[in-house]
Amino acid sequence: MNLPKEIKCVIFDMDGVIIDSEEIHKKAYYETFVSLGLEVSDDLYKSFTGSSTINAFQRLVAHFKIDNNPEELVLDKRRRYVNFFENDPNLHLVEGVEEIIKYFYQNGITLILASSSAMINIDRVFNRFNLNQYFTAKISGADLKESKPHPEIFNKAALLSKVKKENCIVIEDSDNGIKAANDANIFVFGYANKLSEGQTLENANAVIEDFHQLKEFV
Incomplete structure (x- = not known):
């Protein structure tokens, strides 16, 4: 084109x-993964880049076959992101x-x-x-x-x-x-x-x- x-x-x-903000998004995601006891590979995480958070967690739930509600995981990750956003003076x-x-x-x-x-x-x-x-x-x-x-x-x-x-x-x-x-x-x-x-x-x-x-x- x-x-x-x-x-x-x-x-x-x-x-x-x-x-x-990619770094604080990553921190928020990985805090959420750890809270769920999930080990998310770099390749799987990188495949989420550019997608919406709900899409990422829908895929995550399907990939690991867990019972968590993707919408609730979005809210959990968002709370963590906001904490980093509001408290990181270097952003x-x-x-x-x-x-x-x-x-x-x-x-x-x-x-x-x-x-x-x-x-x-x-x-x-x-x-x-x-x-x-x-x-x-x-x-x-x-x-x-x-x-x-x-x-x-x-x-x-x-x-x-x-x-x-x-x-x-x-x-x-x-x-x-x-x-x-x-x-x-x-x-x-x-x-x-x-x-x-x-x-x-x-x-x-x-x-x-x-x-x-x-x-x-x-």
């Missing part, structure tokens, strides 16, 4: 793209992302947030870092029928943007998210975040390591 000749909308993932935006968000906004480009995180976590991040003013819409995959790698979230993002898909781009750091963008037929930049473990980005239409590289295209 070719880069759009004119970019009118940028659809951002959140965890690992806007905020470096920060991904380097360069605030500047590129402002750059796009100042150039009249529509910005949409399309994250697998629950809306309560999205709002927590956007309020803490004062990002609401730049975005036209925020979508939580937890509110949709399907989770990434299903394309539903990006199809909805394009619809809310009121921009044709051929004028949209997605920025993702996970293979599940990239597949979702591929299947939505939207050009996707893979962001090589060093904290996003085990992600190949091999199906991205282009890969960037620095958000400043995007200024070449807009």
Whole structure:
């Protein structure tokens, strides 16, 4: 797929793209796994990256054949995440992302947030870092029928943007998210975040390591 000749909308993932929260998500997940007495391999955990939390726990329950309610496990993990989020003074935006968000906004480009995180976590991040003013819409995959790698979230993002898909781009750091963008037929930049473990980005239409590289295209 070719880069759009004119970019009118940028659809951002959140965890690992806007905020470096992958590490606290991992801590919260593994605290939950330990509380259940489960030994979750690195490969199994990495396969959850980009999926919604409910999807991850549904798969976990099926994989280990345990009787726990996935919805209750989501709430347990969320409580642990909030504790880390509120008590980690080192939590920060991904380097360069605030500047590129402002750059796009100042150039009249529509910005949409399309994250697998629950809306309560999205709002927590956007309020803490004062990002609401730049975005036209925020979508939580937890509110949709399907989770990434299903394309539903990006199809909805394009619809809310009121921009044709051929004028949209997605920025993702996970293979599940990239597949979702591929299947939505939207050009996707893979962001090589060093904290996003085990992600190949091999199906991205282009890969960037620095958000400043995007200024070449807009």
